[in-house]
Amino acid sequence: xxxxxxxxxxxxxxxxxxxxxxxxxxEEGMTAGEQKxxxxxxxxxxxxxxxxxxxARCTGLALxxxxxxxxxxxxxxx
Numbered sequence: 177x178x179x180x181x182x183x184x185x186x187x188x189x190x191x192x193x194x195x196x197x198x199x200x201x202x203e204e205g206m207t208a209g210e211q212k213x214x215x216x217x218x219x220x221x222x223x224x225x226x227x228x229x230x231x232a233r234c235t236g237l238a239l240x241x242x243x244x245x246x247x248x249x250x251x252x253x254x
Contacts, residue, residue, distance in 0.1 A: 218242050222249050 232239040
């Protein structure tokens with residue numbers, strides 16, 4: 177394999193790695209955004225006195241996480 181072929185291969189590897197990193201970063205960002213939105217929705221439901229069980233089912237959050245948000249909400253409004 178000559179130098180020029182190796183150089184092209186290296187450029188391809190770098191471009192491929194950058195593309196993978198971008199895709200991974202995008203996925204991580206989307207997941208974080210979805211989680212943030214679910215927590216925001218849960219807090220809004222709690223303000224409307226919706227039960228934690230229903231909130232967990234509708235948002236996809238764990239019931240324990242919703243209960244923790246409810247406790248935090250109770251502390252800030254007390």
